[in-house]
Structure formats: structure tokens, C-alpha cells
Amino acid sequence: MRGPVVLARIGYQPNWPDVFSAGFMRSAMIGGVLVALAAGLLGYFVIVRQHAFAAHALAHIGFPGATGAILIGVPVTLGLAVFCVGGALAISLLGKRLAEREIATGTVLALATGLGVLFNSMTTRNANSVTNVLFGNLLAISTQQLWTFGLFTVGLAVVLAVVSRPLVFASVNPEVAEARGVPVRFLGAVFMVALALVITMAVQVVGTLLLFGLVVTPAAAALAITARPAMVAVLSTVFGVVCVLVGLLLAAMFNLPPSFVIVTLSFLIWLAAIIVWRDRQGGEVPTSIA
């Protein structure tokens, strides 16, 4: 009997227009779109700088920040931000080359996860909050969180507007950029802090465990289609926004967890992109795309 009951629970919800137009859904849409914009802008750099594992790890490094914040009663966003930025700076200081960075990232990650276990054992209440950190809960986004997200996203856009060209140079050609006077180390630190703040937001939307699907996957799909940095930013932002909005709509229609639908859509877009464009990867990209 259990099977049909489960199916009935996730079945089509005739009242979805009411759910979709509710206030919490509007907050979810605004929050999700803000995060998709921020992640889309930064995703190109995450991949070109080979920081995909660092992005994944930073989300987990944020976990004790969130549980610690719950423990001492400060906003989860603050705890996440402190741990993500601290972890990002530790990774960029400890690991300069890729091989070193993988080790430094994993080691910092293990330490942070250990702290998460400790904090979690010290708090008896709010088991639900821990689940929210791990899997995200877009439907519980507060107005205060929206303002924070808005601030982070605008800040990121402004910073990227200033540093984007030198940051692309430092990311694809660090040695040449260094010789040409680009502050490669400084830009690396700027990138890591920006990544930490994007992850602080994204953890609250899709959760620690599903973060990759919103921060890295849309940019990976965009990069399969085009290698122009500006086009990658546009496409990955569009992909992220589509995933969030369509994800929320389907979640309301079928009573599914939004995180699940969002990362599933992200996966499908990525799969389609690499299947359709893989053969063309080396091919000439028509200049008319510009």
C-alpha cells in the first residue's frame, strides 16, 4: 500500500496556481533568481580556474557555519558567510598549484565537517534547520535573506564589472598576466571571496549537497556551447534562472522539493548541451553569435 500513498503525495496538485502565487513563492522566485544570476556570472571563472572541487568543498565548509549559527542563535547566512569566506581564504593561501589546492581543500573540508558534527551534537533542537542546510529550502527564504542576497548579487556584479578582463587574463594565462603587470594573486583572493559569497547564498537555495548543480553545472553547459566569456556568462545565467523558475513551477504543480527539480533540470540542460555540442566543440563557432 505504501507505493500508491507515496505517489499520491507527489501527484499533480490541482491547486498549484494558489501555491504558485503565494507570498513565500514570490520570495523563493526572487531569491532563486538572484542566486542564479550571481552563480551564472561567476561560473565561467570557477571552471576556467579549475575550482569546481573548491566550490563543492566550500559548500560543505559552510555547513558547520550554519549549524554553529543555529547553536548560538545568529542568522544562518552570517555563519555560512564567515565559514565560506574563511575557508576560501585558507584554500587560496595554502594551495597555490592545482595539486596542492586539492589537498588543502580536502583537508580544510575534513576539519570543517568535523566541526559541523560537533556543533550538530551540541544542539538538540532544530534538526529541521540542519536538513535545510544540507538540502536547501527555497520556500523558507525570509525577506531579510532576500535583502542580503540582493546586496551580494549587486556587489558581485559591480566587482566583476571592474575586474572581469584582468580576471579572465589571470585565469587563462596566469604567467603571462603576471608578467604584464596584472595582480594575479590579488585577483585570485577576490575570486575566492566572491565564490564564498555566491556559495553562501546558493547553499540556502539548493543546499550543501546539491550546490554543484546551480553553481557549476549551468556554466559547464554554457561552455559546451560557446567559449566566449561574455556569452558563457549570459547563457549560464539564463540556464540558472530557467532552472529556478521552472523548478519552482514544477515543484508547486507536483508537490516536489524545489531543490530536487532545480538540480534535475540543471543536469538535463548540461546533458543536452554536451550531447548536442560535443562534436562541435572543436568546430568553428559562427561569428554571428556575437
Next chain:
Amino acid sequence: MAEHEGHEHPNPGVDPGAPAVIELRGASVARGSRTIWEHGDIAIPRGSLVVVIGPNGSGKTTLLQVVLGLLPVSEGSIAVLGDSPRRGDPRIGYVPQNYTAAIGSAVRARDLVGLGLTGTRWGLGRVGAEDRDRIDSTLDAVGALPFAERRMSTLSGGQQQRVAIAQALVGRPEVLLLDEPLANLDMRNQNEVVELLETIRSDGDMTVMVVAHDLNPLLSVLTGAVYLLDGHPHYAAIDEVVDEDLLTHLYGTRVRVVHTPQGDMFTRSGR
């Protein structure tokens, strides 16, 4: 190599009285407490095509880093184009070793060359028509226009090296530094890159300095060589450097200089 000119015209187009573009006076370089090389006195005239040779670990790449202003001299002095070297000098173009190893599929040849021009600019200012023309003409000059829209990862080693050279040239430098540009290239691509370097030198009033572990592909176009012998950099015209005793001492293994009936010359190691 038969189609190359022999060494009878060792300094084509180089005026020996031309002012030095790179000048070391009693220069020493250290990394931490370790001295890499010392007492370097060299003066490279404008319009030279110079190779930097020496055994592994003798400080060839270090010399490029000193010229680029990335590493200071610990003693003595160095002048590049009349000034102390400073990082970010747009008059110096640079192609590092293993340039393309780290570049994956995420960047097109044209965008990479464009970064040589716009990658040091802050803000969002648009790339103007003048810049785009410059990028096009530079891609054309190195023969990279036909594959300019392709991703770097899909290009052959020779094509990638042309793009790397275009990126270094697009800012119109006066000095071009290349670190092992012929490594990992087959003989045809080596020859094509060598001919390109000679064209760049002779057409553009450019001084070209190439780090290489093998002299042979470059012999027909070189005007001089910096050789790092026993921890000291020296400079000499190429005829004086292609000398069995000098090369044997330099590399610590028997090197012979062979002259072919066609008038070409090459070096070989072993008996």
C-alpha cells in the same frame, strides 16, 4: 634544413653599433640564499635573434624573469630598453614555457590574443574597432587567422604556439621573449615557428630572445647567443658560440659541430 641559409651570414640586418636592448653589468641573481648565476656582463643589440642556452638548471628561465622584472638582480645592474626592468612593461612580449598546457577548451584563439591587448584593462570599456583590427592583423601576421575562432584545445601544437606568439605581439612590443617555443613540436612545425621568428625579427625591428635546449632548429636564423657557462651568463655572436670546445664544456658532454657539403651546420652530441 637544407633550404635554410648557412651560417655565412650570421648577422643579417643587425647593426653591431646599435644600442643594447638588454644590458647586464656585473649582474647576479639569487633565489633565497641560492645564487643562480653571477657576474653577468652582456649587451644584446637591437634587432638580434638570440638564443639562451645552457644545461638544465643553469638559470635560462631565470634570465627571462629578470628581463621581465619578475625577479630583481641581487648584485650589479640590468637595463632593458634603457630602463630598469619593471613588471608589466608593454614593450616586452612574453611566451612562457608550456604555454598551452594549462589552457583547456574554455578559450578561443582569438580571445586569447585579445587578452594580450585588453587583459590589463580594468572596467567594462568596449573593445574598439581599432583593437579588433589590431587583433586581426596580428593573427594574420602569424598565420593564425584561419583557426582564430577555434578553441585552443582543438589546435595542433604548432598552431597553439602561433597563437601564443600572436598574443605576445599584439601589444606591439619591442622585445619578444620565448621560453622553449620549439619543445614538443615536430620538425616541420619547428621550422615554421623558426621562420616566423625570423620574419618577426626582420620585419618588425624586433629583438627576439629564445630559450632553447636544442640549437639546431634555430641555427640558420640566430644572430647571437647567451650561454650560461659555469654559473656566468655570456653573450657572443653565433659564430663564436657554435664551437665544439665551448659547447662540450657548456653541456658537460661531447658535442660536435658538423658542416654539411651544402654549407649547413649542425651540432650533435656523442662520439
